[in-house]
Each structure stands twice: as C-alpha cells, then as structure tokens.
Amino acid sequence: MNSSWNGEPKPPVNEAFETVLDASAVLAALLKEPGAVRVERALRRGAAMSSVNVAEVAARLSQDGWSSGDVSSVVTGMGIEVIPFDRQAALLSGAYRTVTRRRGLGLGDRACLATASSLGLPVLTADRSWADVSIPGATVVLIR
Numbered sequence: 001m002n003s004s005w006n007g008e009p010k011p012p013v014n015e016a017f018e019t020v021l022d023a024s025a026v027l028a029a030l031l032k033e034p035g036a037v038r039v040e041r042a043l044r045r046g047a048a049m050s051s052v053n054v055a056e057v058a059a060r061l062s063q064d065g066w067s068s069g070d071v072s073s074v075v076t077g078m079g080i081e082v083i084p085f086d087r088q089a090a091l092l093s094g095a096y097r098t099v100t101r102r103r104g105l106g107l108g109d110r111a112c113l114a115t116a117s118s119l120g121l122p123v124l125t126a127d128r129s130w131a132d133v134s135i136p137g138a139t140v141v142l143i144r
Helices: 023-030 034-045 053-061 068-077 087-095 096-103 106-117
Strands: 019-020 047-050 081-083 123-125 140-142
Touching: 019 023, 019 034, 019 106, 023 034, 023 053, 023 123, 034 047, 034 123, 047 053, 047 106, 053 068, 053 081, 053 106, 087 096, 087 106, 096 106, 106 123
Parallel strands: 019 047, 019 123, 047 081, 123 140
Antiparallel strands: none
C-alpha cells in the first residue's frame, strides 16, 4: 500500500514536476548566486515548492524592498507548482524535528522535506546543513 507514516495515502507523483525546491534554491536562482544554473534547469523541467517555502521567499524579497506584486509576479513567472502545507505535511514536518534538530533545520526546512517525501521527489537546496539529513522518500541535492 502506498501510504505515509501515519497511514494516510500518499498523493501520486505529479508528472508536471520532477523536483521540490527549497527557498534557498529559489533565492539562489533569483539572485544569480552559485547553483542558480542547476535551479533554472529544474524549473524548466518542472518544479514544486511548499507554500511555507514560498512564504520564506516572499519574506526575504520583501525584506530586500520588493513589492508584494513583484514577488507574486516572480513566483508565478517561475512556473513553480505551489503545494499547500496540509495536515499530512504538518505531521511529517513535526515528526522530522528529532532527526533535523541537531543540524539546525527549522520549520521551513522540515516543510520542504515533508513535501518532497510526500511526493517522492528529490529536493534542491543551497543549505549545506541538509547534506547528511536522511528522510525516507526525500533525496537531498545540494546545488553548490
């Protein structure tokens, strides 16, 4: 049976996207930082992102002076499929705390990992502290 740790059915992998993006990966692409090319390649193939991580990107860009309209246009223009942070993702994220706490991963990081695990997709991140994280169903790929 294709089910999650709590017995709820896992959503089928959406053929429209091949990877999940962490906020750090999207910011690297937007700010033309090292690893941007790898993220841009993933975007062309189709990428998804947790709504929590979209909020992180929006917060960072707003902090840098971007208007909410510009932030919305950029996220829409990138073609990222935004995955709602639902009950299953919330429970998985909470369960990952013991595995990720020593590496300093926060809620946004765990939300991203929960989304990748639920979808059975790899996750791209610029955050090196994820390198040794082991979450069933989520393969971590560092962009730099």
